[in-house]
Amino acid sequence: MQGKSDLLLTAPPGDSRAALRFGLPVAHAAYRIGGGPHLFRASLPVPIRGGVMAVDCAGFDGRGEPGPFCQEVLRECAARGFTGVLCDFEGRPLPLLVQILRELEELLQKRGWPLYVPESYGSYTAGARVLISSALSGGSLSQRLRDALNQYGQGRVVLAVERVAEDFFLPSPDGQGTPLSREALSAMLEQRTPSIFFSNQLCAHYFTYMARDNGAHFVLFDDAGSIRKKLLLARNLGIRQAVLAYSQVDDLLEDILREA
Numbered sequence: 142m143q144g145k146s147d148l149l150l151t152a153p154p155g156d157s158r159a160a161l162r163f164g165l166p167v168a169h170a171a172y173r174i175g176g177g178p179h180l181f182r183a184s185l186p187v188p189i190r191g192g193v194m195a196v197d198c199a200g201f202d203g204r205g206e207p208g209p210f211c212q213e214v215l216r217e218c219a220a221r222g223f224t225g226v227l228c229d230f231e232g233r234p235l236p237l238l239v240q241i242l243r244e245l246e247e248l249l250q251k252r253g254w255p256l257y258v259p260e261s262y263g264s265y266t267a268g269a270r271v272l273i274s275s276a277l278s279g280g281s282l283s284q285r286l287r288d289a290l291n292q293y294g295q296g297r298v299v300l301a302v303e304r305v306a307e308d309f310f311l312p313s314p315d316g317q318g319t320p321l322s323r324e325a326l327s328a329m330l331e332q333r334t335p336s337i338f339f340s341n342q343l344c345a346h347y348f349t350y351m352a353r354d355n356g357a358h359f360v361l362f363d364d365a366g367s368i369r370k371k372l373l374l375a376r377n378l379g380i381r382q383a384v385l386a387y388s389q390v391d392d393l394l395e396d397i398l399r400e401a
Contacts, residue, residue: 146300146372148398151195151227152387154185160387161189163394168193168227168257168384172217178205178237180213190222193257195229203235211244218254225249227257227272227384239265257384263293270296272384275371276303278316278361281342282371286378300375300383304363304390305345311357318361323392326362335360344371365396372397 151168152160160167172194175181178201194217214226226245230238242258246266249256256269263271273289275282289298306326307318321329335348340361347361368390372383390397 146376147382149193149227149382149384150387151229151384154183156387156391157186157189159391163398166192167387168195168225169221169223170195170197170229172196174198174201174210174238174241176202176205178207178210178241180210180217182217185221192223193225193227193255194218194221194223195227197229198231198235198238201235201238203237205237207237207240207244210241211248214245215248224252225255225257228259228262230259230262234261234265238262242266242269257299260289263297268297270299270382272299272301274301274303275344276305277343277345278307278309278313278318279343282344283342283374283378286375286380290378290380295379298380300371300380302368302371302383302385302390304368304386304393306362307360309359309361310355311349311359313359318359321360321362326360329360339367344374365393368393368397369400373400 148165149168150160150165151170153170157167157169169185169189169192171183171185173181174196226249228242239262242262242265246256246269257272258266258269259272271289271293273286277285306321308321309318333350335350337346337348339346343361345361345363345367347359350358352358375383
C-alpha cells in the first residue's frame with residue numbers, strides 16, 4: 142500500500158514543544174484520573190493548543206460516577222482545543238473505567254473526535270480506536286495485527302509503536318527480558334561487535350552472545366529502520382495510523398519520518 146502513515150506522538154509537558162517541532166499531532170500526556178473521579182492536570186505550557194488529550198489512571202481507586210468526569214474532559218478539551226482523547230490505562234480493566242470509556246465514546250463521536258483505548262479495553266467499546274503494541278518477544282507482528290483486524294475491524298486498529306531494547310536469557314520460557322537503556326545497548330554493541338540480524342517475524346534487529354557467568358543471551362532492539370518497517374507492515378495491512386512515544390524515539394524521529 143502506498144502513502145505514508147498517519148503518526149501521532151505522545152509527549153509529557155516537558156517534551157511538548159520539542160515534539161511539536163516535527164509538525165505532527167501530539168497527544169499531551171499531562172492528565173490523570175484521580176479520586177472522585179476528577180481530571181487532574183500537570184502544568185502545560187500556556188500557548189499549547191490543539192492535538193489530543195492523553196490520560197492515564199495511575200493510582201486510581203476505581204470508585205465514583207463516570208458522568209461528572211466525562212464532562213470535565215470535554216471542558217478541558219474545549220479550553221485547550223483538543224480534538225480527541227487517548228486513554229493510556231494500564232492493568233486489568235476496572236468497571237468504572239469501562240463506564241467512562243463508553244460514555245466518552247458517545248460524547249466524542251457526536252463531535253467527530255477519536256477515542257483511543259488500550260487493547261485490554263478494546264472489546265468494551267463499539268468504535269474506539271484500539272492501540273495494538275508492536276512489542277513482541279515471540280510470534281509474528283504480522284499475525285498479531287491480522288488477528289486484531291479480524292477482531293476489531295479495519296478502521297479501529299492503531300499500531301502503538303514501542304521501541305524495544307531487551308536482553309533475554311536463552312532459553313527464555315516466560316519471554317521476559319531485561320530492558321536496556323540506549324547507553325547500555327550502545328556500549329554492548331561497541332564492546333561485543335556482534336553480527337546483527339533482522340527478524341521478519343518480530344520486525345526488529347537481534348544478536349546473540351555468550352556470557353561467562355550465565356550463558357547464552359538474545360538481544361532484541363529497534364532502530365529507525367526497524368520502526369519504519371513496522372509502519373510499512375501496518376500500512377500494507379491497511380493500518381494507516383500509528384502512535385509513537387516521543388521520549389522513546391526523539392533521537393530517531395527525523396530518520397523515521399523520511400519514509401514513514
